[in-house]
Amino acid sequence: MIDFSLLGELLPAFGAAAWRTVMLTLTGLAGGLVVGFCFHALRETGWRAAAWLYWGYTGIWRGVPFLIHLFIVYFGLPNAGISLDPFAAAGLTLAVYGGAYFAEIFRACWQSIPRGQIEAGRCMGLSSRQIFTTIECPQALRASLPLIASQTILLMKESALASVITYPELTMTAGKVVSEQFVYVEPYLLLALSYWGLSLLINRAARALRTRSAL
Template sequence: MSELMQYLPEYLQALGVTLWLSLCAACGGMVVGFMMHSLCRHHAVAFRLWRTYVWVIRGTPFLAQLAVIYFGLPSVGIMLSAVEATILSLMLYSAAYFSEIFRAAWNSIPSGQREAALANNISSFRCFWHIQTPQALRFALPLLGNQFILTIKESAIASVITVPELTMTTSQIVANTYSYVLPYTLLIISYWLLAQGVSLSVKTLSHVLRTGE
């Protein structure tokens, strides 16, 4: 136990790396997903192209996508660090899922609301942002939280390209100490706590949106 304690600063730093990777990727993925959802609502060609992209992303493993970006982009002159490649890969991966969440959320809103808004001289822009968006976000928030949790767990694959996140650091600790049970148990607990933190935050925000507080 005392031997493992000397690795605590390194482990906490790895926890910070995991949080940074996940937060950057999830926020970027939400922005890209929302932008593509908004664009696809009005452009048929963009919708078909994006649907193809979503189909490819959902049908292939994230490890393969990460490998293409990290090992493939240098062949065309684009050099990325392991951390940058991980964030970009996770962002593009999660954007496909976030866009589907947004699409389902907006599809859940009765189309008659837009027609009623237009009949009352409310512009499409105002209807989208002030009437439909608050309702859609209340529907989408739990699903967005779940996808954020999945993004945190997928970040463990970054250990394959030696990003010093939780999984990679735990493997190094195991290799140095030959202790398996405690480090991997701590790893499981760490991911579980991160997931619970996201879930609690989503529940709190959902309550605020429902009550208008």
């Protein structure tokens, strides 16, 4: 039996935790897009060393579980004299972790552009930079929006692991309620609804951006 009065009591705490989850996800998203685009641009230079660096980065960060990366950043960096609070450690890890996936998204979307359009740009006398900014970027970024939205949702769900290093996001808040009040259904129901609601918002924002970019 669900205690609706308890749900009401828990809403303020979960609202604050949801906001912290959003801030952590946005940090990972913004940082990940920058890191991913930079590595993609590096790969596009055609340098062999850049290609090796790209594949090494994406291979390691996509091939190792997020939690392991988080532990290395949070517990390992202090050994090098760099101490990060839970938010900074989780945000940095999400950004670099997400960047590996965003880099692959950008690579796939750039490869989907018809080569004829690029050749036509060259025939018109456009420089490589002009082709990149006027032909490739608009099409590739528009095509990448659904994939970026899906990856953002995955980053949001990965952010639940920040509870392991005591960042008070949604999952840690639910666990705290369970340990203090010995109730299970209500906090985990709110937890599930919170993540579902945030996923819907991300998808809605992505659709709005895609519609706007198509105008």
